[in-house]
Amino acid sequence: MSTDFSKGAAWMDGKITPVSEAKISVLDWGFTRSDCTYDVASVRNGAFFRLNDYLERFQQSLAKVRISVPQKTEEMRDIVHSIVGRSGLRDSYVAMVACRGVPLVPGTRDPRQCGNHFFAWCIPYVHVIKPEIAARGAHLFVPRDVRRIPPDSVDSTAKNYHWGDMTKGLFEALDAGFDTAMLLDHRGNVTEGPGFNVFSLKGNCVRTPDTGVLEGITRRTVLELCGELGLETEVRPVSLSEFMESDEVFTSSTGGGVAPVTRINERVFSNDAPGPATRRISETYLSWFDRPEHRQPVTYA
Known part of the structure; x- marks a missing residue:
């Protein structure tokens, strides 16, 4: 057998x-x-x-x-x-x-x-944010009582299983009826969520946090392709108040690629539907899978 x-x-x-x-x-x-x-x-x-x-x-x-x-x-x-x-x-x-x-x-x-x-x-293959949720836009919750583990305690740039903060945040988000969580650091700046980076689009500029986050390869890909699409990019601290003024919000992860976000707490983005720029970024990201310089074909038995 x-x-x-x-x-x-x-x-x-x-x-x-x-x-x-x-x-x-x-x-x-x-x-x-x-x-x-x-x-x-x-x-x-x-x-x-x-x-x-x-x-x-x-x-x-x-x-x-x-x-x-x-x-x-x-x-x-x-x-x-x-x-x-x-x-x-x-x-x-x-x-x-x-x-x-x-x-x-x-x-x-x-x-x-x-x-x-x-x-x-x-x-x-695993989707961190399920396709049916991404189709209508994910709903993120910012926990009140949880902060991201400081990088001087656990280095977030070294991928790790120290998920005590993420798990606690997930419980709070799910109990409140949201899809997943987005954590702040102790200064009130946005960091990341359980298994994904986050991005804010305002005007022609895409911003993503620079500390308390894993420097994801999908995150890197998004930043690279934004240049190709004529979008400016900034990697820097982003306060929650600034983040909430975004025109569009999306996540990035190896598990699922680019996923739109349409709600954070009670704030609704892009008329409660995936925004046009996010759709364009997602489509471009998927097209990069076909680029020879990024592909390593598997030999199957």
Whole structure:
């Protein structure tokens, strides 16, 4: 009987298994302390999008959190290609993870005395904001009692699982009847939401926050294509009051690309429908998937 990889595949310790069979130790600091870093790339129509950029950022994250694994960039690239190829998924959400690992000295509190390790997995493509919600525009809630973890406590530019603030914000947003949350920092500036960056369009200028955020590859793509569309861009602190004066608002994420936002709290944007500039940006973003310089086709078994 052949193994079913249709729900995803994982690479751990040199072996590819169905994603449901991938496990880490209960003693792993990646589990007990959320002491890990990761990155997520996407596959659409059988090809990775900007995989080299995701791998480069992952290497930067590894250096920032001081995790060292034996796999180098080229091997990681081969691994993620192999698991997607084995899965048969033409559209996939692909994670690369490095954990601090199990203490090599039992009971140690020294992070240098752990066995760092790498693994990867892929599943069918995930939308952070579901397509039916993006079609009418997402409704975001700014939590009253939650602030983004300060970057001098947890470096937001190193992708991480420290989601205590995001999860608390999500509960508050969902309980209030909204789709998801957008967090502020302790100065009252906009940061990001659970799994996405945010953008404000005012006139001909697209703005996005510069601190307390992951410097997303999709975010980078949006900033690059805005120039192609003749839109100005600014990466800087954006207060909530300024953000609420936007003509249009949208999010960006590897999981789902560009998604319009039509409401934040009680404020309605672009007549409660996806705005024309956001639609144009989203369409251009999707077209970039077909550009040869951004595509790495997967070889399927």
